Amino acid sequence: xxxxxxxxxxxxxxxxxxxxxxxxxxxxxxxxxxxxxxxxxxxxxxxxxxxxxxxxxxxxxxxxxxxxxxxxxxxxxxxxxxxxxxxxxxxxxxxxxxxxxxxxxxxxxxxxxxxxxxxxxxxxxxxxxxxxxxxxxxxxxxxxxxxxxxxxxxxxxxxxxxxxxxxxxxxxxxxxxxxxxxxxxxxxxxxxxxxxxxxxxxxxxxxxxxxxxxxxxx
Amino acid sequence: xxxxxxxxxxxxxxxxxxxxxxxxxxxxxxxxxxxxxxxxxxxxxxxxxxxxxxxxxxxxxxxxxxxxxxxxxxxxxxxxxxxxxxxxxxxxxxxxxxxxxxxxxxxxxxxxxxxxxxxxxxxxxxxxxxxxxxxxxxxxxxxxxxxxxxxxxxxxxxxxxxxxxxxxxxxxxxxxxxxxxxxxxxxxxxxxxxxxxxxxxxxxxxxxxxxxxxxxxx
DNA sequence: GTCTATAGGGGGATAGAC
DNA sequence: GTCTATCCCCCTATAGAC
Numbered sequence: 244x245x246x247x248x249x250x251x252x253x254x255x256x257x258x259x260x261x262x263x264x265x266x267x268x269x270x271x272x273x274x275x276x277x278x279x280x281x282x283x284x285x286x287x288x289x290x291x292x293x294x295x296x297x298x299x300x301x302x303x304x305x306x307x308x309x310x311x312x313x314x315x316x317x318x319x320x321x322x323x324x325x326x327x328x329x330x331x332x333x334x335x336x337x338x339x340x341x342x343x344x345x346x347x348x349x350x351x352x353x354x355x356x357x358x359x360x361x362x363x364x365x366x367x368x369x370x371x372x373x374x375x376x377x378x379x380x381x382x383x384x385x386x387x388x389x390x391x392x393x394x395x396x397x398x399x400x401x402x403x404x405x406x407x408x409x410x411x412x413x414x415x416x417x418x419x420x421x422x423x424x425x426x427x428x429x430x431x432x433x434x435x436x437x438x439x440x441x442x443x444x445x446x447x448x449x450x451x452x453x454x455x456x457x458x459x460x461x
Numbered sequence: 462x463x464x465x466x467x468x469x470x471x472x473x474x475x476x477x478x479x480x481x482x483x484x485x486x487x488x489x490x491x492x493x494x495x496x497x498x499x500x501x502x503x504x505x506x507x508x509x510x511x512x513x514x515x516x517x518x519x520x521x522x523x524x525x526x527x528x529x530x531x532x533x534x535x536x537x538x539x540x541x542x543x544x545x546x547x548x549x550x551x552x553x554x555x556x557x558x559x560x561x562x563x564x565x566x567x568x569x570x571x572x573x574x575x576x577x578x579x580x581x582x583x584x585x586x587x588x589x590x591x592x593x594x595x596x597x598x599x600x601x602x603x604x605x606x607x608x609x610x611x612x613x614x615x616x617x618x619x620x621x622x623x624x625x626x627x628x629x630x631x632x633x634x635x636x637x638x639x640x641x642x643x644x645x646x647x648x649x650x651x652x653x654x655x656x657x658x659x660x661x662x663x664x665x666x667x668x669x670x671x672x673x674x675x676x677x678x679x
Numbered sequence: 680g681t682c683t684a685t686a687g688g689g690g691g692a693t694a695g696a697c
Numbered sequence: 698g699t700c701t702a703t704c705c706c707c708c709t710a711t712a713g714a715c
Contacts, residue, residue: 398655
């Protein structure tokens with residue numbers, strides 16, 4: 244199917260060069276078709292971007308919700324452990340690493356910095372998921388102020404978004420070369436980091452002693 | 462100075478529209494000058510991007526190193542607490558929020574997804590800082606395997622990069638509207654999240670029970 | 680140092696044949 | 698559905714006057 248080939252090529256090139264950086268010309272060339280086919284099948288470049296995002300996000304988000312519901316059901320009413328909630332959120336994305344034909348992961352980080360159709364589409368797709376997971380987290384962490392929980396879930400999302408762009412600080416000379424890309428391993432590391440972060444004690448107004456740094460904290 | 466006006470306009474427009482999305486035409490128009498002045502002062506668009514990044518990153522990174530050194534000195538040899546190390550890393554960036562003429566923060570997230578000169582320049586500037594902070598963290602967390610520490614510091618960087626793009630999941634209906642943008646408050650929340658994440662217990666191979674999710678973890 | 684003018688290429692969109 | 702050809706716009710870079 245031409246439509247699928249265009250989506251595949253667009254996903255790959257958008258991931259490599261960004262939404263602005265990849266032209267319809269190179270996308271259609273990579274898909275072994277012509278410029279006009281994009282407008283025939285999708286209408287415009289912006290609509291193509293939205294289609295690329297939606298194709299992956301819809302099943303992804305359904306799986307997230309299903310995993311969360313399964314975790315909740317397994318604990319029959321009691322809130323599931325943070326690790327399970329976070330695994331339901333991260334896991335379906337990290338799984339994509341194992342699919343060589345899928346180049347969606349870097350887009351997941353990029354959309355955060357977009358302002359047009361790409362962001363609107365992503366926001367539409369992700370908002371119900373965020374609401375659903377925030378509700379589960381509120382039950383698991385009832386002592387946390389909603390605003391602090393909201394910040395911390397944003398942080399947890401950041402961990403995912405950046406990790407999916409590839410570990411770009413590394414390899415450093417001092418980190419001894421490559422980092423693992425095993426999906427289960429990566430998920431575990433993100434989950435243990437974010438779970439601890441979500442559970443962190445809340446410091447109101449100050450956590451002394453930060454003597455040398457106090458001017459920073461007003 | 463024309464050169465400064467170009468840098469200011471470029472920073473603002475790059476932050477709003479991305480490096481590809483902002484054209485030299487609109488940048489020079491915003492800077493009340495002409496196209497040719499960019500090539501006169503900087504050489505090319507890529508060189509302008511590098512100049513925009515370096516102008517902010519150099520003092521920023523010097524301040525990070527100085528704050529870390531001060532924290533280490535204040536503890537006379539003993540490793541400083543994680544909160545101080547992280548405050549030295551985050552603080553100088555978050556401080557920029559208070560400077561309305563500075564639009565550098567979103568760029569800090571964007572560069573992670575770039576592949577050309579922008580990334581090379583960012584990498585050059587950030588690598589010594591990463592090495593320096595990793596060394597400090599190794600002393601503060603000597604039990605952590607270097608590879609796990611490297612991943613976790615990457616996560617800590619992700620928290621910063623995404624937060625500087627603005628809390629884009631929010632405001633959600635359920636989060637009750639706006640989140641604070643107070644610099645000290647934001648720093649504290651990032652620091653407490655990341656400090657807990659860095660200190661998290663390490664789960665090798667599995668953290669049961671994740672019954673409903675076990676297929677995810679291979 | 681600053682400008683105008685233009686070269687030269689590449690972009691998205693579309694008309695119209697097949 | 699698919700293609701070629703083309704329109705028209707905007708891009709970066711540069712030459713050359715002042």
